Amino acid sequence: GLEHYLQNLGERLGAATKMQDQYCTRLIIATLENKRRELDLQRNKALYAQARLYDQLSHEAETP
Numbered sequence: 001g002l003e004h005y006l007q008n009l010g011e012r013l014g015a016a017t018k019m020q021d022q023y024c025t026r027l028i029i030a031t032l033e034n035k036r037r038e039l040d041l042q043r044n045k046a047l048y049a050q051a052r053l054y055d056q057l058s059h060e061a062e063t064p
Helices: 002-062
Strands: none
Touching: none
């Protein structure tokens, strides 16, 4: 009857909510991993630029 229908509906709603939570969690993790990769790339570029600058300045200082 109605009680069985409502119980079934509640179980389906619970399962759908769990699936949505899992999907959102995966999406958030993927987004954060992408951001981390972007930041790592920017950091590496900055470190490379800094090393080049130090190298250039040291060569200029050595030149009379």
